[in-house]
Amino acid sequence: MPANTMSQPSKTQSGQTERSIRLQTETRTGIAPAADAQKIIEILDLKYFYGNVRALHGISMDVKKNEVVAMIGPSGCGKSTLLKSINRIAEVSTDVHTEGKILLGGENVYDPAMDITELRRRIGMVFQKPNPFPKSIYENIAYGLKIIGGFAKKQVDEIVERSLKQAAIWDEVKDRLDKNALGLSGGQQQRLCIARALATEPEVILMDEPCSALDPISTQKIENLIDELKPKYTIIIVTHNMQQAARVSDRTAFMMLGKLVEFDATSKIFTKPADKLTEDYITGRFG
Amino acid sequence: MAEAIIESMPLSRQVRTNPAAKNADAAARVAITAVAVFALAIIFLILIFIFKEAKDVFFDAKKRDQVLPTLFMMPANENQAVWTPISKNPKYSLMPMLLGTLKTTLVAMFIAIPISVLAAIYTACFAPRWVREIVKPAIELLAGFPSVVLGFFALIAIAGFMQRLTGADYRLNAIVGGIAVSLTAIPIIFTIAEDALSAVPKAMQEASYGLGATEWETAFYIVLPAAYPGIFAGILLGLGRAFGETLIVLLAAGNALIVSWDFLVPTKTLTATIGAEMGEVVYGDTHYNVLFLIGVFLFVFSVIINSIAEFYVKGRLMKKFSGAA
Numbered sequence: 001m002p003a004n005t006m007s008q009p010s011k012t013q014s015g016q017t018e019r020s021i022r023l024q025t026e027t028r029t030g031i032a033p034a035a036d037a038q039k040i041i042e043i044l045d046l047k048y049f050y051g052n053v054r055a056l057h058g059i060s061m062d063v064k065k066n067e068v069v070a071m072i073g074p075s076g077c078g079k080s081t082l083l084k085s086i087n088r089i090a091e092v093s094t095d096v097h098t099e100g101k102i103l104l105g106g107e108n109v110y111d112p113a114m115d116i117t118e119l120r121r122r123i124g125m126v127f128q129k130p131n132p133f134p135k136s137i138y139e140n141i142a143y144g145l146k147i148i149g150g151f152a153k154k155q156v157d158e159i160v161e162r163s164l165k166q167a168a169i170w171d172e173v174k175d176r177l178d179k180n181a182l183g184l185s186g187g188q189q190q191r192l193c194i195a196r197a198l199a200t201e202p203e204v205i206l207m208d209e210p211c212s213a214l215d216p217i218s219t220q221k222i223e224n225l226i227d228e229l230k231p232k233y234t235i236i237i238v239t240h241n242m243q244q245a246a247r248v249s250d251r252t253a254f255m256m257l258g259k260l261v262e263f264d265a266t267s268k269i270f271t272k273p274a275d276k277l278t279e280d281y282i283t284g285r286f287g
Numbered sequence: 288m289a290e291a292i293i294e295s296m297p298l299s300r301q302v303r304t305n306p307a308a309k310n311a312d313a314a315a316r317v318a319i320t321a322v323a324v325f326a327l328a329i330i331f332l333i334l335i336f337i338f339k340e341a342k343d344v345f346f347d348a349k350k351r352d353q354v355l356p357t358l359f360m361m362p363a364n365e366n367q368a369v370w371t372p373i374s375k376n377p378k379y380s381l382m383p384m385l386l387g388t389l390k391t392t393l394v395a396m397f398i399a400i401p402i403s404v405l406a407a408i409y410t411a412c413f414a415p416r417w418v419r420e421i422v423k424p425a426i427e428l429l430a431g432f433p434s435v436v437l438g439f440f441a442l443i444a445i446a447g448f449m450q451r452l453t454g455a456d457y458r459l460n461a462i463v464g465g466i467a468v469s470l471t472a473i474p475i476i477f478t479i480a481e482d483a484l485s486a487v488p489k490a491m492q493e494a495s496y497g498l499g500a501t502e503w504e505t506a507f508y509i510v511l512p513a514a515y516p517g518i519f520a521g522i523l524l525g526l527g528r529a530f531g532e533t534l535i536v537l538l539a540a541g542n543a544l545i546v547s548w549d550f551l552v553p554t555k556t557l558t559a560t561i562g563a564e565m566g567e568v569v570y571g572d573t574h575y576n577v578l579f580l581i582g583v584f585l586f587v588f589s590v591i592i593n594s595i596a597e598f599y600v601k602g603r604l605m606k607k608f609s610g611a612a
Contacts, residue, residue, distance in 0.1 A: 092496050093489065121499030131490035134513050143508070144498040193494070200498065 038064045039103075040204060040234050041086065046100035048078070048085055048258075055081045057258045058100065063204070068226060068235045070249035070266065072242060074281070078258040079238045083206050086236070087123040088116055105203065121148070124197030124205040129213050130189035132181035132196070137164075137173050140181045140192060144200035159199055167195035168225050187218025194225065198233075205229070207237040211244065223248050242282055246270050254278045337586060341579035350573045354379045354580075362546050370544045372564075372574035379577045381584075383544035387461065387554040391536055394465020394550065395472055395529040400522055402469075403476035407518070410477075411484035412506040423481060430474035438538030441467030446539060455551040457541060462550050464540025468532045472525035479524060483517020484510055516600045523596035527589045533558035557581050 041063040048056035056078050063069050071079040084090035086102055088109060102109045109119055121144070132140050141160040145151045151159070160177070164170040169191040173184070181192055190210055197205055207226075211219040226235055226248045239245050245252050246266060253263040254275070262269060262278045273279045280286055344354050360380040362369050369380035406426065410419050445466055446458045453462070487510045495505040511518075533556075541553025542563065555563075561578050568575045 087497065089493060089497055092493060117499045117501055119499075120497055125494075125497035127490060127493060127497075129490060131488070131494045133491055133494065133509055143495070143500075146508070147498060147500045147504055196494070196498070 040065045040105060041236075042101075042103040043082075043086075044101040044103065046082070046085065046102060047098065048081055048090075049097040050081075051095055055258055056085070059255075059260045061253060061260055061263050063234060063236060065234055066230060066232070067250045068230055068237065068248055070245035070252045071236065071238045071255060072240070072245050072252060072281070073255035073261075074286070075240075077255040079253075079255045080208055082255070083208055083236060083238050086204070086206060087120050087125055089120070089125060117147075121200055122203050124200070124202035126190070126193050126197055126205065126207040126210045128209045130186055130193050132184070132189050132192050134180065134182055136178045137181045137184070137192060138177040141196050141199050144196065148200065163195040163199040164192075166198050166229065167191045168221065168228070169195060185218075187214050187221060190214060190218065190222060191225065194222070198229075202233070204234045204236065207235060209238050209240060212240060219244070242270070254281060256281070334586065337579055337582045341576055341583050343573075343576045344580050347576075350576060353377060353573055354577055368544065369546065370560075372568075372577065377573065379573070381557070381581065383546045384555055384557045384560050384581070386546055386548070387536075387540070387544070388530060388556040388558070390461035390548075390550055390554055391465045391468055391540055391556055392526065392529050394462055395468035395532075396522075396526060398466060398469040399472040399476055399525055399529065403473045403521075403525070404480050404518060406473075407477050407480035407484055407521075408506060408511065411481050411514075412510055413502060423478070426474050426477050428474075429470060430478070432470075434471060434532060434534045435538070437467050437470050438535040441535060441539035453551060457551065457553050459539055459541035459553055460551045461540060461554040464536045464554060464556075465550075467535045467539045468529045471532055471535065472529040475528050476518075476521040476525035479521030480514070480518040483514040483521065486517070487513045520596040520600040523592050523600070527592040527596075530592075531558060531585060531589055533562045537562050557585055561585075 039062045043059055043061050046056055046059045047054065059078075059082060071083065073079050081090060085098065086104075086109065090096055098110055100110075104119070104122065107114065133143065135143075138160055141163050142156050145156050145159060161170065161174075164173060169188060172188060173192070181189065184192060190213075194205075194210075211222050214222065223244065226237070229235060237245075237248065249266045251264065252266045252269040254261045254269060254273075254277070256277060262273060262275045264274070268274075269278060270282055273282065343350050345351060357369065357378040357380050359382055360369050360378060361382055362380075369378050370383060371378045406422070410422050414422065441463055442459070446463045449455070449463050449466070450458050455462075491509055491513065492505050495509045500508070536554070536556045537559040540556065540559065542555045542559060543553035544555050544560075545552050561581055564574070565578055568578060
């Protein structure tokens with residue numbers, strides 16, 4: 001386990017410049033040298049329980065660096081649970097129990113020694129419904145930096161601008177950064193939430209049906225954005241929209257009843273699925 | 288033939304066989320409106336009554352000359368009484384009781400705000416669900432306590448304890464009264480603040496956790512600022528309650544009309560003065576009118592506080608979450 005990925009930058013000593021460099025290296029070296037350098041996330045026989053109800057029945061899959069993985073499947077199949085188990089956000093509101101491992105750059109996220117806040121900083125998340133804070137647009141983006149602490153105002157300004165540009169929303173909001181983010185449209189809010197996730201330079205971005213509450217034009221903007229982010233980030237997206245999965249992802253995982261049915265290249269899943277269930281689902285025979 | 292037509296009609300097109308339903312609807316609307324108007328009318332009539340009983344202070348020339356020159360008079364020395372409504376040379380200064388109300392209310396809010404707001408933050412943001420389900424109704428139960436019981440408790444238990452603690456000359460004073468009054472304000476502030484904190488959408492908290500924030504950071508950077516207008520509304524309503532409390536201060540604050548900033552001397556508030564003297568006053572007398580004038584003050588003040596809480600603060604909270612702000 002590489003020590004540098006776990007080390008929290010000291011909040012008291014580090015100067016401003018050092019902080020910025022640390023942030024960069026921290027997020028870009030999160031790959032264990034021993035593991036396959038390509039695999040940023042490895043899920044090993046993950047079983048997930050809500051109370052006594054088993055939501056995931058031993059899932060094993062991996063996600064490579066800079067790839068977009070889509071997860072599809074009927075409602076209740078566990079795809080959102082799987083997504084939320086990666087950054088351990090599911091356990092915030094419910095009582096959960098897990099068996100198995102999820103390796104992020106070789107480190108088990110369910111290791112008792114894992115610092116959950118550190119983990120969640122390394123994995124950005126975009127939720128189903130846009131959930132900006134009832135604060136200004138600027139403060140929304142700067143929040144993650146405030147949590148890390150120790151940034152100079154000028155640095156924060158730069159990161160806010162860069163994140164908003166990356167999320168393709170800068171031109172729409174640059175003149176009203178001090179306005180309440182809840183005044184934006186739904187599509188803008190969702191891109192703002194993506195910008196907020198990008199601000200802290202996560203290694204992986206999880207998207208939980210990010211377009212389900214959006215109109216087709218906003219959806220298209222987000223899909224284009226996913227394409228643009230691909231060279232720099234690794235993205236896992238849960239979607240109910242199979243066309244969306246086909247459009248944006250490199251590989252697609254089809255899940256049903258808490259099991260991973262098939263996980264393969266998107267082109268293969270949507271043209272020559274190996275499993276009969278997958279074929280029935282993508283051709284609309286159920287689901 | 289007719290039957291066949293009826294059978295062929297979809298149910299939604301068939302005529303109601305119960306025409307009374309429409310009349311009942313209209314009758315219910317009238318009845319409910321009447322009840323609402325009645326409630327409003329009562330408040331309005333009380334208002335008119337209080338003002339009517341107090342108006343002589345301003346509109347009767349003889350009473351006006353008696354009351355107005357002394358209404359806000361300060362005592363010339365420590366021993367001069369400025370509220371002597373039934374002496375030959377009556378004085379009607381409200382200063383000692385204004386100061387008394389101010390002192391007990393200050394003490395009460397000074398205690399109630401931190402306790403209730405912190406308790407609300409704990410219950411809404413940190414406590415496990417089962418703790419919340421016990422703590423919230425338990426504190427709300429305190430609001431249903433008869434205030435005479437709280438006053439009695441203060442008179443017997445808190446007063447003795449505080450005297451040992453402070454070494455005050457008098458058992459009953461503004462501090463003891465204020466502590467007891469805070470017990471009535473705490474559940475009000477707590478329950479409104481807790482509702483405001485719980486109403487902050489969980490999605491916002493998840494977003495905060497998702498960015499690597501801890502529970503504390505989420506509570507203090509996200510939940511608390513979002514709930515701030517609601518908490519402020521709770522504080523204002525608690526203030527209104529503390530300010531209007533009568534029986535507790537009558538029992539526990541000592542009932543002496545002393546103009547002093549010393550919190551450890553016996554104190555009488557505006558409400559306690561009405562409570563203690565209204566039963567013995569001569570009907571229609573100047574004294575009687577002045578007691579109602581105090582009532583007018585109390586009324587106006589509580590209307591102002593409640594209006595701020597109701598319209599301004601709650602309106603802002605709603606706007607904040609709907610995005611108009």
